[in-house]
Amino acid sequence: MSQILNEVMTANAEYVSDFGAKADLPMPPGRHFAILTCMDARLDPAKYAGLSEGDAHVIRNAGGRASDDAIRSLVISYKLLGTREWFVIHHTDCGMETFTDDIMRGLLASSLKTASVDASGWHDSGAGPGSTEGNYIDWLTIRDNPTSVVEDVTRIRNHPLVPSDIPIYGYIYDVKSGRLVEVPEATAAGRAR
Amino acid sequence: MSQILNEVMTANAEYVSDFGAKADLPMPPGRHFAILTCMDARLDPAKYAGLSEGDAHVIRNAGGRASDDAIRSLVISYKLLGTREWFVIHHTDCGMETFTDDIMRGLLASSLKTASVDASGWHDSGAGPGSTEGNYIDWLTIRDNPTSVVEDVTRIRNHPLVPSDIPIYGYIYDVKSGRLVEVPEATAAGRAR
Numbered sequence: 001m002s003q004i005l006n007e008v009m010t011a012n013a014e015y016v017s018d019f020g021a022k023a024d025l026p027m028p029p030g031r032h033f034a035i036l037t038c039m040d041a042r043l044d045p046a047k048y049a050g051l052s053e054g055d056a057h058v059i060r061n062a063g064g065r066a067s068d069d070a071i072r073s074l075v076i077s078y079k080l081l082g083t084r085e086w087f088v089i090h091h092t093d094c095g096m097e098t099f100t101d102d103i104m105r106g107l108l109a110s111s112l113k114t115a116s117v118d119a120s121g122w123h124d125s126g127a128g129p130g131s132t133e134g135n136y137i138d139w140l141t142i143r144d145n146p147t148s149v150v151e152d153v154t155r156i157r158n159h160p161l162v163p164s165d166i167p168i169y170g171y172i173y174d175v176k177s178g179r180l181v182e183v184p185e186a187t188a189a190g191r192a193r
Numbered sequence: 194m195s196q197i198l199n200e201v202m203t204a205n206a207e208y209v210s211d212f213g214a215k216a217d218l219p220m221p222p223g224r225h226f227a228i229l230t231c232m233d234a235r236l237d238p239a240k241y242a243g244l245s246e247g248d249a250h251v252i253r254n255a256g257g258r259a260s261d262d263a264i265r266s267l268v269i270s271y272k273l274l275g276t277r278e279w280f281v282i283h284h285t286d287c288g289m290e291t292f293t294d295d296i297m298r299g300l301l302a303s304s305l306k307t308a309s310v311d312a313s314g315w316h317d318s319g320a321g322p323g324s325t326e327g328n329y330i331d332w333l334t335i336r337d338n339p340t341s342v343v344e345d346v347t348r349i350r351n352h353p354l355v356p357s358d359i360p361i362y363g364y365i366y367d368v369k370s371g372r373l374v375e376v377p378e379a380t381a382a383g384r385a386r
Contacts (some may be wrong), residue, residue: 001353002278002360003214004224004226004278005362006241006280007224008242008243008280008373009373010243011241011242011243012241012371012372012373013226014243014306015240015241015243015371016208016370016372018369021197022218022235022371023370024235024237024370025368027233027234027235027288028234029235029335031198031200032197033198038269039219039227039250039252040220040250041221041222041223041244041248041249041251041302042215042218042220042246042247042248043244043246044239044244044246046206046237046239046240047246048204048205048208048236049201049205049238050200050201050203050204050205050207050208051234051237053234053235053236053237054234054235054382055234056234057232057233057234058232058253059253059254059255060251060252060253060254061252061254061262061263061266062252062265062267062269062270066380067252067262067265067279068330069260069261069262069263070254070262071364072254072260073232073254073255073332075301075327076255076288076289076332077232077255078296080291080292080297080300081288085195085198087201087351093220095220095269095273095274096269098273099273104269104272104273107273108268108272108273108354114261116231128204130232132332133352133353133354134316134354136323137261137265137354139269140265149205152324153237154371159326160326161301161327161330163345169198171332174300175216175218176216176375177209177216178205178208178209178212178213178215179205180201180202180205181211185377192323192370
């Protein structure tokens with residue numbers, strides 16, 4: 001068993017030992033809202049937004065982007081499980097600002113099956129050598145943070161399966177302070193109609 | 194300001210007030226692993242797997258499914274940010290087991306802009322009345338939990354952009370106990386090659 005697997009199982013056993021009344025939580029989120037945010041390791045949405053188990057749906061991907069899959073999840077969240085307010089929360093110092101589709105495609109195409117990391121923390125390894133699969137993926141990189149939040153809130157607001165009466169709030173999480181800072185243009189774009 | 198927005202901002206202010214050394218965390222996950230799991234409100238991956246801020250990437254969508262977007266996120270996690278072990282964690286009593294594509298399409302097509310909830314907790318509201326957009330979405334529902342974990346680990350393992358040397362572990366989180374239960378066939382399918 002790997003060290004990580006061992007550590008995760010040990011932490012889980014501790015969690016189980018004090019699980020208590022959480023066993024009785026119902027499926028629908030008790031506080032009727034959902035957060036779409038980034039997978040970044042520094043972000044803990046339960047902590048930064050004050051969530052207990054059972055409170056809210058949390059959807060996360062690279063960038064916290066309003067991908068088709070994130071919208072699939074939000075529509076299910078609303079339609080089947082009753083959330084009535086949504087947050088889109090990107091963050092400062094996001095990895096998605098550090099590359100472009102072209103860079104990612106180049107990195108993947110030149111993969112050499114080594115596991116070196118250059119000074120910037122970028123790995124040049126893995127994936128089938130010379131694979132061109134990455135050319136067909138939109139990596140959803142971010143050029144400018146407030147803009148990405150506005151774009152994503154707007155995309156969700158205008159999606160044909162998203163009900164017009166749900167407010168969508170746009171925020172940026174500051175990794176240096178833990179603070180949620182509103183992007184007013186995003187929240188305005190996400191206003192219920 | 195809505196009550197939810199107010200509560201979230203109050204919780205965030207408290208988090209900010211005791212942020213401390215988290216301000217100095219680097220972008221790459223310190224423990225070099227990633228978890229793909231469900232958006233379900235009852236799941237707190239940081240708690241059930243023992244994560245502190247900075248430790249690991251967490252990707253979440255409806256079902257914890259290995260969608261194209263989840264794979265986009267995992268490839269970025271590995272390639273740019275150095276994760277070297279991945280977990281796929283579905284859970285018992287998942288909302289994705291309670292409906293099918295046909296049911297979802299019917300619900301969306303018959304939306305009446307009311308906000309009723311029937312006895313099963315299903316909402317019949319929202320989305321443009323008569324919209325057929327839902328017919329074009331694969332909702333990634335789940336028929337059987339261990340099977341979905343095996344399928345998703347296998348899909349990730351066989352994806353052309355996923356390096357063959359990363360182990361992928363398959364688990365089910367039990368919402369009644371908080372326990373992570375391995376799906377051995379999934380972990381076997383996800384073994385590094």
